[in-house]
Amino acid sequence: MTDTQPVKRLAKAGRLPRDLIIGLAILAFCAVAYWITLGFAEAPPALAQNVQPASFPRMVIGVIAALTVLMIAFGIGKPGNPRPLPKISVFITAAMMVGFVIAFDVLGIIGAMVLFSIAMPMMWGERRPIHLAAYAALFPAAIYSVFAVGLGVYFAPGLVGTLFQGL
Amino acid sequence: MDAFGTALVSFTDPYLIGIVLIGTLGGVLVGAMPGLSSTMATALLLPFTLTMDPIPAIALLSALYCAGTFGGSITAILVNAPGAPPAAATAFDGYPLAQQGFAGRALGLAAISSVIGGLFSVLVLIVAAPLLSRVAYNFGPPEYFALAVFGLSMLATISGESAVKNLIGGAFGVLLATVGMDFTTGVDRFTFGLWELSEGIHFIPVMIGLFAGAEFLKQAGKLDQKRFRVAVDAVRLPSRADIKRCLGTIARSCGIGSFIGLLPAEGGTVAAMIGYNEAKRWAKDKSQFGKGDIRGIAGPEAANNAATGAAMVPTLALGIPGSATTAIILGALVVHGLRPGPHLFTEQPTLLYAIFLAMLLANIAFAFFGFFGAKLFARITLIPVEYLWPAVFMLACIGSYALDQAVLDVWIMVGAGLLGFVLQRYGFSAAPIIMGLILGELVEGSLKQSLIIFDHNWLMFFERPIVVTLFVLTALSISLPAIGAARARRRARMQEA
Numbered sequence: 001m002t003d004t005q006p007v008k009r010l011a012k013a014g015r016l017p018r019d020l021i022i023g024l025a026i027l028a029f030c031a032v033a034y035w036i037t038l039g040f041a042e043a044p045p046a047l048a049q050n051v052q053p054a055s056f057p058r059m060v061i062g063v064i065a066a067l068t069v070l071m072i073a074f075g076i077g078k079p080g081n082p083r084p085l086p087k088i089s090v091f092i093t094a095a096m097m098v099g100f101v102i103a104f105d106v107l108g109i110i111g112a113m114v115l116f117s118i119a120m121p122m123m124w125g126e127r128r129p130i131h132l133a134a135y136a137a138l139f140p141a142a143i144y145s146v147f148a149v150g151l152g153v154y155f156a157p158g159l160v161g162t163l164f165q166g167l
Numbered sequence: 168m169d170a171f172g173t174a175l176v177s178f179t180d181p182y183l184i185g186i187v188l189i190g191t192l193g194g195v196l197v198g199a200m201p202g203l204s205s206t207m208a209t210a211l212l213l214p215f216t217l218t219m220d221p222i223p224a225i226a227l228l229s230a231l232y233c234a235g236t237f238g239g240s241i242t243a244i245l246v247n248a249p250g251a252p253p254a255a256a257t258a259f260d261g262y263p264l265a266q267q268g269f270a271g272r273a274l275g276l277a278a279i280s281s282v283i284g285g286l287f288s289v290l291v292l293i294v295a296a297p298l299l300s301r302v303a304y305n306f307g308p309p310e311y312f313a314l315a316v317f318g319l320s321m322l323a324t325i326s327g328e329s330a331v332k333n334l335i336g337g338a339f340g341v342l343l344a345t346v347g348m349d350f351t352t353g354v355d356r357f358t359f360g361l362w363e364l365s366e367g368i369h370f371i372p373v374m375i376g377l378f379a380g381a382e383f384l385k386q387a388g389k390l391d392q393k394r395f396r397v398a399v400d401a402v403r404l405p406s407r408a409d410i411k412r413c414l415g416t417i418a419r420s421c422g423i424g425s426f427i428g429l430l431p432a433e434g435g436t437v438a439a440m441i442g443y444n445e446a447k448r449w450a451k452d453k454s455q456f457g458k459g460d461i462r463g464i465a466g467p468e469a470a471n472n473a474a475t476g477a478a479m480v481p482t483l484a485l486g487i488p489g490s491a492t493t494a495i496i497l498g499a500l501v502v503h504g505l506r507p508g509p510h511l512f513t514e515q516p517t518l519l520y521a522i523f524l525a526m527l528l529a530n531i532a533f534a535f536f537g538f539f540g541a542k543l544f545a546r547i548t549l550i551p552v553e554y555l556w557p558a559v560f561m562l563a564c565i566g567s568y569a570l571d572q573a574v575l576d577v578w579i580m581v582g583a584g585l586l587g588f589v590l591q592r593y594g595f596s597a598a599p600i601i602m603g604l605i606l607g608e609l610v611e612g613s614l615k616q617s618l619i620i621f622d623h624n625w626l627m628f629f630e631r632p633i634v635v636t637l638f639v640l641t642a643l644s645i646s647l648p649a650i651g652a653a654r655a656r657r658r659a660r661m662q663e664a
Contacts, residue, residue: 022593026335033342036357037356040356041354043349043351043352043354047352048351048352049615051351051618051619052352053352053354054356056345056615057342060341060345063338064335064339064342067335071329071331071335074331083593086384087387087388089388090384090388090588092387093383093387094387094585094588097380097384097560097581097584098581100564101574101577104564104568104577105574109565120553120560121551121553121554121557124557126553126554131554135554143561143562147569151215151217151218151569152218153565153568153569155568155572
C-alpha cells in the first residue's frame with residue numbers, strides 16, 4: 001500500500017465536491033437576506049422614484065447567489081481539499097475575543113484590558129508571572145493614556161471604574 | 168504652483184517631517200513583522216489620526232504604506248516569512264541567498280530596488296493622477312457607475328483562490344454597504360431595530376476585523392511554529408556588477424508595477440508575482456532562480472514598490488481604491504472630511520502635493536532605515552507572539568471603538584474577524600470585501616441617479632462611449648482569468664500528451 005492510497009480512497013468514498021458546503025451556506029445566507037428585504041418598508045413612489053429601498057439589496061443578493069451557483073458548478077467533479085479542523089487554541093482565542101468585548105462593556109476598558117493581558121498570554125503558553133504582571137500593568141496603562149488622555153476618547157467607567165470612583 | 172509651494176513650505180515644518188519619518192519607521196517595522204501587514208497597520212493607525220489635521224494624517228498613512236511594502240522584504244530574506252504578502256516573491260531567492268551567507272547583499276539589493284521602484288511610482292502618481300482627474304472631471308453618474316463596476320470586476324483578477332470567490336467577496340461588501348438608512352427614501356435596511364446601524368456599517372471596524380482579528384485567530388493556530396533567522400552580515404550597497412545584472416529587471420518591474428498599480432483593485436502582491444515571473448522569463452540563465460538569483464529579489468521588490476504610488480492614482484483621481492491599503496487611505500480622506508475624486512485636485516491641491524512629497528520622502532527614508540536598521544528590524548520577529556498578538560487585538564478593539572465611541576463597532580470588528588477567519592479557510596480574501604464595502608455606496612448612488620436621468624431606460628447606458636468602454640473592460644476583466652485558466656489547462660493537457 002502506497003502513501004497516496006488513503007487519500008484516493010477518501011476522494012472515492014464520496015468526499016463532497018469542492019466548495020459545496022460553503023456554497024450552500026452562502027445560498028442559505030442569500031435566502032435569509034432576501035427574506036429580510038421583504039420586511040423593508042415601501043416608500044411612496046414619488047419619493048422612491050421607482051427604485052424601492054429593497055431593490056438594490058435584492059439585486060446584489062441575486063448577484064451573490066448567481067456567482068455562488070457558478071462557484072459550486074466549477075467545483076463539481078473536483079473533490080475538495082481536506083480542511084483539518086482548527087486547533088482548540090483557535091476556538092478558545094475566539095471565545096476570548098468575544099469575552100473581551102463583553103468585559104469591555106461590563107467592567108470598563110481598564111478592567112477588560114488587564115484581564116485580557118493576563119489571560120490571553122497564559123492561554124498561549126506564557127507562564128512567567130513577572131512578565132505577565134509587567135505586561136498587564138504597562139500595556140493597558142499606555143493604551144489608556146494614548147486614547148483617553150492623548151486623543152480625548154471617552155470610555156464608560158464600567159464596574160471597575162465605578163468601584164475606583166467610589167473609593 | 169502656489170499649492171506646490173505651500174506644500175513644500177509645510178515640509179520645512181519639523182513636525183510634518185517627523186510625522187513622515189515616524190510613519191516610515193513604523194511602516195518598516197510592521198512590514199517586517201510576519202502577519203502585521205501595512206494594510207492592517209494603516210487600519211489600526213487610522214483612529215490615531217482622527218485628531219490630526221488632514222495633511223499630517225494622510226502623510227503619515229501614506230508614508231507607512233510606502234515603507235510597509237519594503238519592510239516585508241527584511242523578514243522574507245532573513246526568516247523566509249514574508250512580513251507582508253507583496254514580499255512573498257522576494258523570499259523565493261532572498262532566503263536562499265541569505266542562507267549562503269549573503270544576507271547583507273540581498274537586503275541591500277532589496278532596498279535599492281525598492282527605492283527605485285518607489286520613486287518611479289511617485290513620479291507616475293505626480294504625472295498620471297492630475298491627467299486622470301481631468302478626464303474624470305466630466306464624469307456623470309452613469310460613468311461613475313460603470314467605473315465602480317469595472318473596479319469591482321477587477322477583483323476577479325487579484326490574488327486569491329479563485330476569481331469567482333473574489334467577486335462574491337466584492338458583492339458581499341456591496342451588500343454590507345446597504346446596511347443602514349436608504350438616503351433617498353429614509354427607510355432603514357438590515358438595521359434589526361438598532362438605531363446605531365441607521366448610519367450604516369462603518370468600514371473601518373470591518374476592515375480592522377477582517378485583517379487584524381482574522382490574523383489573530385490564524386496566529387492562534389500557529390503557536391507551535393518556530394522561525395529560524397539567518398544571521399545578518401553588514402547590509403551593503405549592491406556592487407556595480409549586481410546593479411548591471413539587475414538594471415533591466417528593475418526597469419521592467421518599474422513598468423509592470425506601475426501598470427498593475429494603476430488598475431483599480433490590483434496591488435503590490437500581484438505586481439511582485441508578475442515582476443518575479445518576468446525577471447525569470449527574461450533571464451538567459453534561469454538555473455539559479457529559486458536558489459538565490461539576485462534578479463529574483465530585484466524583480467519583485469521594484470515591482471511591488473512601483474505599485475504603491477501608482478495605486479494612489481485611481482484612489483485620488485477617481486475615488487476608486489487601487490489596492491487594499493489605498494482603500495484605507497481613501498477611507499481616511501473621507502473621515503477627514505475630504506472628497507476623493509477629481510474635485511480633490513481643485514479643492515485640495517496643497518494636500519495632494521503634500522501626499523506626493525510625503526511619499527517621496529518616505530521612499531528615501533526607508534532606504535536609509537533599511538541600510539542602517541535592517542539588522543535591528545529583523546529582531547522584531549523575536550517579540551513573543553503571546554504578547555504581540557493580544558496587544559494587536561486590544562489595539563484593534565480600542566481603535567474600532569474610538570471612531571464613534573460605540574461598543575457596537577467593537578462587536579462589528581470582532582464579528583468581521585471571526586467571519587474573515589472562516590472565509591479565509593474557504594479561500595476567500597479580505598480585500599474584495601473591503602473594496603465592495605467602500606465602493607458600495609458609489610455603486611448604489613450612481614446607479615439610482617443614472618436610472619433617474621435615463622428615466623429607467625437601461626439601454627441608455629450604452630449611448631455613452633465612456634460607459635460602453637468601461638463595460639467592455641469589465642467584461643474582459645471578468646472573462647480573462649477564465650480564459651487564462653482554460654489556456655493553462657490546455658497547455659497542461661498538451662504537455663501530458
